[in-house]
Amino acid sequence: MKTFFIKVFGCQMNEYDSLKVKAILESLGLKEVKNVNEADLILVDTCTVREKPENKALSFLGQCKKLKKERGAILGIFGCVPQRLRRKIFEEMPYVDIVIGTFNYHLLPLYLEKVKEGKRVFEVWNKYSLEENKLAFYPSPPKGPISYITIQIGCNRFCTYCIVPFVRGRERSKPFSLIIKEIDKTLEKYPYIKEIQLLGQNIDFYKCPETGYELKDVLKKVSEHVFNKGIKRIRFVTSHPAGFSKDLVDTLKDLKDIVMPYIHLPPQSGSNKILKLMRRGYTKEEYLEKINYLKEILPNVAISGDFIVGFPEETKKDFEETLELVKKVKYDQGFVFAYNPRPFTYAATFLKDNVPKDEKIKRLQTLNSFLMRSALEKNKTFLEKNTEVLITKKEKKGEKYLYEGRNPQNKIVIFESEKNLDFDTVNVKIKEAYPYYLKGVLNV
Ligand code: SF4
Structure with a gap:
């Protein structure tokens, strides 16, 4: 073999x-x-x-x-x-x-x-063993200049539609000492890495089993650790509205030069009735309060979210409340899914999947077009402005190169240049805005 x-x-x-x-x-x-x-x-x-x-x-x-x-x-x-x-x-x-x-x-x-x-x-094991921490000793190949480091796996929340706690097990956090070891080993093997993305199923609930560090501590300590090793960008996903705290936002402000202004905070629905049926653990008002605080402290932040439409008992009025939420938050990006019952879950067992399929599709399309409009509006604010882009892909196109990269807000930015660049961070002046990406020219 x-x-x-x-x-x-x-x-x-x-x-x-x-x-x-x-x-x-x-x-x-x-x-x-x-x-x-x-x-x-x-x-x-x-x-x-x-x-x-x-x-x-x-x-x-x-x-x-x-x-x-x-x-x-x-x-x-x-x-x-x-x-x-x-x-x-x-x-x-x-x-x-x-x-x-x-x-x-x-x-x-x-x-x-x-x-x-x-x-x-x-x-197929029934539960995890601490042995899985050995994975930290295998440095994962980065994707372009971006390295992904998992710091937390599993989930204890049991949202009524979600199969994750059943197949990924209970929430567990990687010891901080192992996170640092994994980062060091990865940077040693792939010295061209420029960005680290910390991953967790519900990353805000991270708690180091050895030191008690929370996510904000990890962000601070990892930032200090990697800053002199060529890493200028850190991101983290996925946040959970119930765990996303003001303290964390304050830390993001302190670390704004290295932790990028992009937060994925999935609301799933804008209706309190549906949020309760989903057992999400927050209300629309609490969600909005956190979003408002985030925007106040980090005015340039980009926000994305996931949504489920057609959840059991979701009426047109509930769905309209989701549309209202989208209007208020002004998302930079959104991912919509039509509800589909998954085995083992509370919703599949006890709630009737009573929104007709056609209606689910209609709601999915409506919400998608709302989110696209919102993304386009947000992207237009970049027009004629410079943005810092970390190049993630390049392709030869005749005499020129076609580059793709990400700006601090995680927007895809495309530009062409005769220059032969690597995974560099460059300044791009944005000339065109679309819902899913921006197009610009290299600013030299
Ligand atoms: S949706 Fe997220 S928080 Fe809810 S059970 Fe699934 S993984 Fe956990």
């Missing part, structure tokens, strides 16, 4: 898991290939939060069956879908060699040994 290919069907947490798996496989001397047809080992990384990516992942695995026949490729699946389906995949897809859950993919080298001995592997 010399080569591997990983296909991700899921969220940012999955992307991070895949980078870790990639690091583990590379430590075994395997080489990643971009073409699935050339891989000796094909792994599918899965998310079960929504039905669609789950189905896509299983269907992709089915398509890979022929590669096993033709060239003896080893097939494996890991992540939330095996965690939910347990033995089902192992029994119904006999051509799949490795089925592992979310709590034990750090043992992949051991499982590959078993496969080499001709065994099939089914290892």
